[in-house]
Amino acid sequence: MNAAMLEVRDLSLAYGDVQVLFGVSLRVDEGEIVTLLGSNGAGKTTTLRAISGLRPPRGGEVLFSGQSLLAVPASKRAEMGIALVPEGRELWPLLTVRENLELGAYTRSARARSAANLEKVFRLFPRLRERHAQMAGSLSGGEQQMCAIGRALMSEPRLLMLDEPSLGLAPILVDQVFDIVRTLHQQGITILLVEQNLQKALEVARRGYVIETGSVKLSGTSADLLADPAIRSAYLGL
Amino acid sequence: MQRFTELVVAAVLLAGLYATMAYGLGLIYGVLRVVNLNHGGIIMAGAYIGWLLHEKFGIDPYLSIPVVVAVSFVLGIAIYRGLVRHLPRGPAGAVQSLLLLFGVWLVLRNAAYLLFTGNDQTIRTEYSTRSLAAFGLAVSVNRVAVFGIAVLTLVVLHLFLTRTFTGKAIRAVAQNADSCTLVGVDVERIYSLTFGIGTALAGLAGLLGASLFSFNPSYGSGDLLKSFVIVVLGGLGSVMGTAVAALILALVEVFAILALPAYLTGAVGFVLLVLVLVLRPGGLFGQRVLG
Ligand SMILES: Nc1ncnc2c1ncn2[C@@H]1O[C@H](COP(=O)(O)OP(=O)(O)O)[C@@H](O)[C@H]1O
Ligand SMILES: [Mg+2]
Numbered sequence: 001m002n003a004a005m006l007e008v009r010d011l012s013l014a015y016g017d018v019q020v021l022f023g024v025s026l027r028v029d030e031g032e033i034v035t036l037l038g039s040n041g042a043g044k045t046t047t048l049r050a051i052s053g054l055r056p057p058r059g060g061e062v063l064f065s066g067q068s069l070l071a072v073p074a075s076k077r078a079e080m081g082i083a084l085v086p087e088g089r090e091l092w093p094l095l096t097v098r099e100n101l102e103l104g105a106y107t108r109s110a111r112a113r114s115a116a117n118l119e120k121v122f123r124l125f126p127r128l129r130e131r132h133a134q135m136a137g138s139l140s141g142g143e144q145q146m147c148a149i150g151r152a153l154m155s156e157p158r159l160l161m162l163d164e165p166s167l168g169l170a171p172i173l174v175d176q177v178f179d180i181v182r183t184l185h186q187q188g189i190t191i192l193l194v195e196q197n198l199q200k201a202l203e204v205a206r207r208g209y210v211i212e213t214g215s216v217k218l219s220g221t222s223a224d225l226l227a228d229p230a231i232r233s234a235y236l237g238l
Numbered sequence: 239m240q241r242f243t244e245l246v247v248a249a250v251l252l253a254g255l256y257a258t259m260a261y262g263l264g265l266i267y268g269v270l271r272v273v274n275l276n277h278g279g280i281i282m283a284g285a286y287i288g289w290l291l292h293e294k295f296g297i298d299p300y301l302s303i304p305v306v307v308a309v310s311f312v313l314g315i316a317i318y319r320g321l322v323r324h325l326p327r328g329p330a331g332a333v334q335s336l337l338l339l340f341g342v343w344l345v346l347r348n349a350a351y352l353l354f355t356g357n358d359q360t361i362r363t364e365y366s367t368r369s370l371a372a373f374g375l376a377v378s379v380n381r382v383a384v385f386g387i388a389v390l391t392l393v394v395l396h397l398f399l400t401r402t403f404t405g406k407a408i409r410a411v412a413q414n415a416d417s418c419t420l421v422g423v424d425v426e427r428i429y430s431l432t433f434g435i436g437t438a439l440a441g442l443a444g445l446l447g448a449s450l451f452s453f454n455p456s457y458g459s460g461d462l463l464k465s466f467v468i469v470v471l472g473g474l475g476s477v478m479g480t481a482v483a484a485l486i487l488a489l490v491e492v493f494a495i496l497a498l499p500a501y502l503t504g505a506v507g508f509v510l511l512v513l514v515l516v517l518r519p520g521g522l523f524g525q526r527v528l529g
Contacts, residue, residue: 054416078422086420092413095406103410106403107422155421 004063005030005159005190006051011060013050020046022214023060028159033181033191035205035222037198037235043214044194045087048161051192052084053077064159079107081158085165087194089148093137097128097147100136104154114154121150124180142173149180160184161192166200178204198235202226210235244375245496249488251381254388255446257484259461260468261392261477262439268474269412269432272322272335277440277465278458279343280310284444285359285453286350292361299361299449300383306445307438314437317342318430350455358452366449384446391442395435396477408432412474460504467511486510 006028013021021043028034036044049055051062053074062069064080072080091100101121105114122129125146131139136147145165152160162181166174178200185191185204195201202208202222210218210231218228225231259281266274284306291297291305321338325331360366369376399405411418411428418425444458451457464487472483487507494506 052420054419073424074419075422075424078420084420086417090414090417092410092417094413095410099406099410103403103406103418103423104421106407106418110422111403151417151421 003030003065004028005032005065006192007061007063008047008051009061009063011047011050011057011062013046013055013057019058020214021050021057024211024214024216026209026216026219028190028192030190031188032207033185033193033205035193035195035201035208036211037195037201037208037225038211039196039235041213042211044211045163046214047211048084048086048163048192048194051161052082078155078157079109081156083152083155083157083160085145085148085152085160085162087163087167089144091136091139091144091147091151094135096133097136097139098132100147101128101132101150101154104151105156107155110155113156117154117156121153124153124183125150142169142176145169145173145177146180153184157189159190159192161194163194164196165193166195166197174200198231199226240374245492246489247375247377248381249492250485251377251385252492253481253485253488254385254392255443255450256464256468256488257477257481258388258391258439258446259443260465260472260484261395261480262436262443263462263465264469264472264474264480265439266433266436267469269408270322270429271328271332272433273332273339274433274436274440275336275339275462276317276342276346278460278462279346280313280437280440281444281447281458281461282350282453282455283313283346284310284441285448285457286354287441288445288448289359289361289453292363298363299445300387303387303442303445306441310441311434311438313441314434315430317437318433322433323426323429347455354455356454356456358454359448360452361448363449378450380449384450387442387446391439392477392481395439399477404428404431464507467507470511471514 004027008024008026011021011024012019024043024047026034026036036047038044046055050057051069053069053072064082069077092103095103101118102114105111105117110117127143128146128150131143136144139147149162149165165177165181169177174197181191181193181204193201193205202225205222207221208219208225209216210225218225218231263274263277266272287306287309288299288302291302292299321342322335325334325338365379368379370379370382399409407418407423408428408431411423411425415425418428443461447453447461467487468480468483471486472479487510490506490510491503494503498506
């Protein structure tokens, strides 16, 4: 029995008066790749923002390695080993690629190993090494995604959450992103992957959750979900 | 030709002071999106602190720089933590922060009237009237000193923002605050630090200005407006852009003396501001945020 690394229980959240999460529950065990699926506006990004602390939930519980996160300020969660690659990259466009990566190692513990980790990121993404002195805002979409993943890796996360990393990328780059997710997983990082590309996400993930209008409608192993007739018709157009 | 050179030199020397005060306003706006309407109040406070230290303890105004910078830095942090932080962020809080900081300015100004009366004051030192002769030009020692300190301040600030981890975090917060939180930056701490630095620059500018000009409790309002003009002209955050914009304003002001009656020279900054807003609404150097 694996220990739960991340456990979200009955999470609800509202933007002002508009409630968008209605009791989301999910868990990610140590060493897993889990995917969170659902169509646009279902509440995937909001769920990740609540886990990383950017948006306080209205109710429910978020546990990381058994410890409640609700009292932990967002800026302290990186230090605990939680990293998010946000939807749309959200780089600092007028800082160089190198500065973006170095700031990724802002926490005290990560800063001590920043140079070694930068080298690792550059080995994983040789493209970023070539462009290290360029403004991040001048990178292509694929390079920006690499930079955003690299920045998250600089904090040495135990749990890496990726929000639609393949969004807006050319097919060949999409494959590359999923390869990277696999590689990182093999290196021992636990992964929570948000995707709209169900087919590809379920190929890399062990389990998945399907979220619809703010609550989990289906969950199961990837094989089960791929075989589910409701999913096949609603999301895969089969 | 001689007169022309004199005016250009005068403008360059003045531009250092202008850049220092404008950078404080631009830094706070660039990072927090708050227009620090109390900028003028702090400029005035910096002038009076320097004056008090000189009158009461005979401290040379240049030696009181560390005190003025430290006091205004702490004052800035106190204003941020005590007041500004509690307002809503973004457009919702914009009007509130304007009113609030304007209120703080009124309080400071009236406190100064109460404490020091409305009389004009000057900081007179034994070198106040001395000047240096170089290349056939005579320039006031004070003006050269103010320019030197302003340039040094801007260079140090530039190095801080571009070379240190904290400085980079300040620029990063200006560009994307949530991403900073995600990597572990305490964004509130950066806001508070930035407000302190911007306020300290205003205090320093007030002290430097007070060693050149006379002042009273209303001192600082003209400088706030000049800072606006420079920020709009020079864009946010780039030290170079701010310096160039400060020089443009100083040149226009200095040469306006030749062409306009004295009571109109104060208005040239606004004419410049209006011209820029009409012709290049994004500022001369675009909208770069602390790049
Ligand atoms: N900042 C916000 N303010 C108000 N409503 C928001 C905000 N962000 C997202 N929403 C709404 O919350 C719902 C869920 O959005 P989101 O979590 O981004 O979905 P997903 O990532 O699954 O596409 C949507 O209806 C969206 O319009
Ligand atoms: Mg989303």
